[in-house]
Amino acid sequence: MEALVSLTTTPRFQFHASSQSARKLPVFVRRSLLASSMDPRRPSAVVSVRAQQSESKDRSVTVSPVKGDAETALKVKEWEVGMFQNEVAASQGIRIRRRPPTGPPQHYVGPFEFRIKSEGNTPRNILEEIVWHKDVEVSQLKERKPLFGLKKALDRAPPTRDFVGALRAAHQRTGLPGLIAEVKKASPSRGILREDFDPVEVAQAYVKGGAACLSVLTDEKYFKGSFENLEAIRNAGVKCPLLCKEFIVDAWQIYYARTKGADAVLLIAAVLPDLDIKYMTKICKLLGLTALVEVHDEREMDRVLGIEGVELIGINNRNLETFEVDISNTKKLLEGERGQKIREKDIIVVGESGLFTPDDIAYVQEAGVKAVLVGESIVKQSDPAKGITGLFSKDISS
CATH class of the missing domain: 3.20.20.70 (Aldolase class I)
Structure with a gap:
């Protein structure tokens, strides 16, 4: 079954992160998880994150449900957190967006398959292009060489x-x-x-x-x-x-x-x-x-x-x-x-x-x-x- 949905919602979610999955969270989420520790390998915690997407007149996505699991769901949550991080950055005058504003990056496989219909996924300048590519590159490197493996x-x-x-x-x-x-x-x-x-x-x-x-x-x-x-x-x-x-x-x-x-x-x-x-x-x-x-x-x-x-x-x-x-x-x-x-x-x-x-x-x-x-x-x-x-x-x- 397919349905057309808008990304102008403000989802709220709560999830439990295991010690293995927590290592895959972005920096500032791990910091929230580990407020009293600088070690991103610390065991599980619970975090509530608010992810917000901005409106766009022509923004729509076709959503096809596919089989997912806890790990892929976590990756979609990570992307949603990244959208919130873009908003935090913008409030400090940072114009470089950490990742595309509509839909998960192509290297993510979540519980839904997103087909984007928006021009917002075009980098606005060379630095933003580099940063978006680096986000993908680092995610792939972390899969092959997780932090605990660097010890x-x-x-x-x-x-x-x-x-x-x-x-x-x-x-x-x-x-x-x-x-x-x-x-x-x-x-x-x-x-x-x-x-x-x-x-x-x-x-x-x-x-x-x-x-x-x-x-x-x-x-x-x-x-x-x-x-x-x-x-x-x-x-x-x-x-x-x-x-x-x-x-x-x-x-x-x-x-x-x-x-x-x-x-x-x-x-x-x-x-x-x-x-x-x-x-x-x-x-x-x-x-x-x-x-x-x-x-x-x-x-x-x-x-x-x-x-x-x-x-x-x-x-x-x-x-x-x-x-x-x-x-x-x-x-x-x-x-x-x-x-x-x-x-x-x-x-x-x-x-x-x-x-x-x-x-x-x-x-x-x-x-x-x-x-x-x-x-x-x-x-x-x-x-x-x-x-x-x-x-x-x-x-x-x-």
Whole structure:
């Protein structure tokens, strides 16, 4: 039997989550379940969640009942919770939706088969497209490598290195911003940056050129990176602390990055609500990782400055929705009371994107940054070490 239903309802439900199924819940639901514990593997609890969908004139779905079980029903509930999470994010000025607003993603199989008739499932910009793809990717990875299965790998992971300390030391030694050099083969806006890309060789050249830390792209579809690149660089004996440059939407990714040798991870305020940033920052501290929290406008900066425990803030001069770059964004976000609060909290600010010349470095340094993250302008050089010298107009390797 088929029936036409509207998604403009506000369902309420209550369910019992077993220890196995609870591990599959999204971050902020697990946090509600485990209010007194940071361990997402804690046994069962009961949670009531309100999921709300917004109205759309042309939104309708054809529903065909199919046989389901507790696990598939839980996945549909997880999707519904994600819709509520989109609303929470929107209330904080986050325009990036975590997942499509109509109907479960295609990788979910719930008690009903949804056939969507809405244009709302089209990403509004490249960042939203990346996040939607990442949500699917991470769900699949968690099925193959559940969190409890990462425990042995976590026990074997090498000790973390002091990411913030390395940046401070480089700044004090050279009088210039500490360099986080990015190991990146491609980007959505520029395409392939380096055809003869060997991540270990590029990393070693950066170290030779004086990089304080390295950023390693792990996204495969849009940046041609991988966690294998991160692991290979760590296993090659590169001594610089490593940032896992990933689009994190789930705490599972933080644990996984730690197993691959990361010393730091990226948290993007344009994607993550405040509670997720707070929770993930605490996860990082438990694992010995540094969290680089990235902002790109005033509202995001104000949100992050209100979160306790943040030590490292990146200002992205690239608008993550339009990909336009304006390095004056760094200066704008560090003026007035925001700059004063950053100094009072002794937060290191990292300038990101659009840095190609010594004048660019001088400009963001004068604005107040003590570190810079640079990829394109040096990875494209035939000798990345010489590219670093050219970027700073001096040898910063010693």
